[in-house]
Amino acid sequence: MEVPELLQVVVLAAMALGGSWATLPDHHTLPDHHTLPDHRLSSEAGAIFVHELERELFQEAFVNGHEGDDATPITFQAHLQDHPDLPRWLRYVQRDPLQPGYLYGCPTASELGTHGIEVLAYNRHTYETVAQLLLLTIIPAPDGEPPYQGEFLVGNRNVEEMLPEEVQEMFLQATAGVWDQDDLRVINITSALDRGGRVPLPIEGRKEGVYVKVGSHGAFSPCLASATSPQSRLRCSLGQQPLADCYDSFAPPFSIQWCNLTLLQLRPGPTAPGPVWGSGVLEDAGDFQPPTEATPRDLLPGFLVTLLVPLLVALLLCLLLGYLMCCRREGVQKRNLETSDLQLFHHTTIRGDTEELRHMAGSRDVPRPLSTLPMFNVRTGQRLSPLPAAREGARDGARAPLLPP
Structure with a gap:
């Protein structure tokens, strides 16, 4: 293929690819993710809170969904806004993708206020998602907690x-x-x-x-x-x-x-007095006085105690170990005094004989005994090599009689 024809093919392919990209919608404009309006809820502290995540509400928000299609599996995910998990008092349960999900729990008095719960519905067939923000407001119970x-x-x-x-x-x-x-x-x-x-x-x-x-x-x-x-x-x-x-x-x-x-x-406990709210303006002739600086503390005694006490304990342990290893030894003289004379005589005799044998074994210069050589005949003094190659034509030396014929 010539160069002009190759260049023409590349230009046509680029134009076709650009046209296909132009026909595709932008990722942010894809209708596979919708957001439902925020839903406001309220619950009393110390009472059960239950919110059902209705499948029909999210099913209608799906683009490819059909009214009355109850066989579409939908999985819900819920978490606290800007957090990866739910609050500790709130739980989520959904037994099956074909059943609704539930958010339930019992808020405590420490949870007063408004909490944002983000719910994401996921269509298991079309991979579409629908999000909704639940604004949950926890209010105090008017009659308090049941005793x-x-x-x-x-x-x-x-x-x-x-x-x-x-x-x-x-x-x-x-x-x-x-x-x-x-x-x-x-x-x-x-x-x-x-x-x-x-x-x-x-x-x-x-x-x-x-x-x-x-x-x-x-x-x-x-x-x-x-x-x-x-x-x-x-x-x-x-x-x-x-x-x-x-x-x-x-x-x-x-x-x-x-x-x-x-x-x-439950027994009612003493209630702590709440803060007294003022006007927020300092009284007349009342300048703000910052808190005084903390008095300097002498840290030298604590440092010495922390450093010297372990050193003193280590020194005492070293002295005790040295006394046990050096001053409590039995000694050869004490051992000999506590041993009987007969036992010392036997020990001395055995030791002397051993030294004498070692001295004789090191100083002897005699030939090797004939009885230690292989194939030695006591009567004739004949020596035969154990290797068959050295005895060509000879009979087996191991079967030679000790007495001459």
């Missing part, structure tokens, strides 16, 4: 099954049957897995279990008090049902594990 709180373990439910409002109302009605109070409210809902429980076996009807904490300003009923009495705890340790003198109003919708019932009575 009487009871925690029930529901064994036949998962945590997402206890979060809907109608299920909580049903549970409060059942609790009123054994508590005899009208101001009951759900304080917190916690999965048994978050409290150290085990994942149930994949058997039909097996659930994880849910801890439901209910509070009231009224005292506990005699039924609940008897269920947590020492006699009931003893029966629970033996594998029996605890004592209860009332009808179990929870069954059959809720299977309560009465041996795990916990009753807590």
Whole structure:
């Protein structure tokens, strides 16, 4: 191919590539990421907060979504705004991409204020995402924290099954049957897995279990008090049902594990006086006086103690070790005095004989004994080499008789 034709091909390819780029939309203008309007929520401190992430709301925001398409798997992700995780009191659960997600938890008095929770919905089929910002405002409870709180373990439910409002109302009605109070409210809902429980076996009807904490300003009923009495705890340790003198109003919708019932009575503590707010302006003739500088401290005694005490201890240990190694030795003279004369004589004799043999072995100059040479005949004095190559034509020396024929 000639050079002009090659240049023409390159120009045409560049024009075609540029046209294809011109037809593609910009990355920032792609309609695969939408943002829903901010949603404002409020919750009281010391009460359960539950927010359902509705699949229908996010499904309508997807570009490729269709109305009534309930089979689209959607996965939610939630985190605190400008942070990678949720607050410690807030949890998120979604059992399956085809089911809604829930944000739930019990805010404390230290969480007062407005918190931004960012929620991201992810379409598992089209890879689209929809974001929404939840502005959660925590306000103080008007009547304070309930002083009487009871925690029930529901064994036949998962945590997402206890979060809907109608299920909580049903549970409060059942609790009123054994508590005899009208101001009951759900304080917190916690999965048994978050409290150290085990994942149930994949058997039909097996659930994880849910801890439901209910509070009231009224005292506990005699039924609940008897269920947590020492006699009931003893029966629970033996594998029996605890004592209860009332009808179990929870069954059959809720299977309560009465041996795990916990009753807590909060005692009001002394409230610390709050800060006194002023006008923010200094009084007349009241100039600002900065705090005085700290008085200099003498650090020499502490330095000497820190340095000299370890050195003194090390010196004492060295002296003790030197005394044990040098001054506590037994010595040859002391050992000889404590040994019998007969034993010393035997030792001296053996040592002298050994030295004499060593001296004789080092000074002798005699030929090697004939008995140590190979194939030596005692009667004839004949020596045969053990190597067959040196005895060509000779018979085997190992089979030669010791006596001449």
